[in-house]
Amino acid sequence: MDFDAIRMIWVRDLIRHFRDKVRLLGSITRPVLWLLIMGTGLRAAFNVHGISYTHFIFPGIIAMNLIFAAMISTISIIWDREFGFLREILVAPIPRSSIVLGKALSGSTVAFIEGLFVLVFAPFIKIHIPLISLLLLLPLMFLIAFVCTSMGIVIAARMTSFEGFGVISNFVIMPMFFLSGAMFPIDNLPHWISFVIRINPLTYGVDLLRWNTLGIKTFALYIDFMFLAIFSIIMLGIGVFEFSKTN
């Protein structure tokens, strides 16, 4: 592990991120749209597990901001390749695993911060998160951000254009979000849909968040953690392989 290099990649990506003010806007409008408008509109029609719909989707909206921000942050890989900066990184004496880890950490940090914006809305929809839960919620959010970023890295490393990434990420982000239990309970669903939900890493992330914020749970804790850990390790492994290619 090359900590200098990891730090460099991390700091650089954060500097770039916070110089770009427009992106911050997206991460604030997204939860407003979903939580306040969708949540309020559908509240009358749904009543899940005896709690209000707005409350039910709250952890899902956190997960949504995490996955969106994580995937978008990995576009920087395509960006760097197009504008040459990736070569500066690749000819430097850095283990390829440190490049991938640096990218995964910077993307997770950005996504984590954007996930925090959703928490600001908690008082408006009358969700109270005790301090103890909040302390656990933050590392959980970072974990989910990390898993999503590692997946984004694999996609971005294989993409050659921004347009391609847009298409792929829509094919990935939207289905992953909808089929994660973020918007509706995942018990009593048809077989095929239930299968897709079970292989979706975000499902386990949403499960953890909902357990933490509302005390509702579908899977055992160890299943959530194991699935997320194994998934991100596989993704990081593929990512390192992609960055090591010299053909």
Place this chain on the structure above:
Amino acid sequence: MSKHFGQVIAVDNISFEVGKGEIFGFLGPNGAGKTTTINILCTLLMPSAGEATVNGFNVVNFPNEVRRSIGIIFQDPSLDERLTAYENLNFHGMIYHLPSKARKARIEEVLNIVGLHSKKDYIVRTFSGGMKRRLEIARGLMHRPHILFLDEPTTGLDPQTRQHIWEYIISLSQKEKITIFLTTHYMDEAEICQRVGIIDHGKIVDLDTPGALKNKYNVSSLNDVFLEATGRDIREEESDEKEQLGQFLRARSKLR
């Protein structure tokens, strides 16, 4: 050493040596295999056959040792245009493990060398082409490489900047005994080389001192040597999809 991309042979069984402290020119028409060769020597590509050794290290077996030994100024810009000049250099120093204090001192030093000290806190996007090139050269020198690769470092620059850059490169090779491996399309620039190799269709067609080559072809300039050795046909350089997109995006961001 050879390099194939599928059916295409980019570098065809070439063999040469560059001495320590030498200024070596690697010349050839577009698509002749210059950049592919440089990419292999700087570990971005693997040779398909044969081997290459840089600063005593095999590029396949010891890529990190090779990477530590070299500095590169790429043909296309590779700066982070959203960072300041100082940040670009500072990050470069970080990934080459310069300690914080030495890094700061070295940044001052290289900025003065290329005359960009007053611009150090400006975002690189606001720089002209010549300033960006100079910053890239400064960055390539940050970690005191043993070998400096310059892939068409003066393309698109005005004569003043070109002159300035070459004077600097010559003084560098004399003062710091850095080996310089350069490619260029400007044959008058190649005159400063101690030896030049001419590559065409992936093969080295000639390799000698500029004087000896001029004698061999009985001409008065390297430009004529080049035309004699490689013919007068205009070459097509294949631009892949990625490069086209990059060009498109660059053009678009300039319009904005």
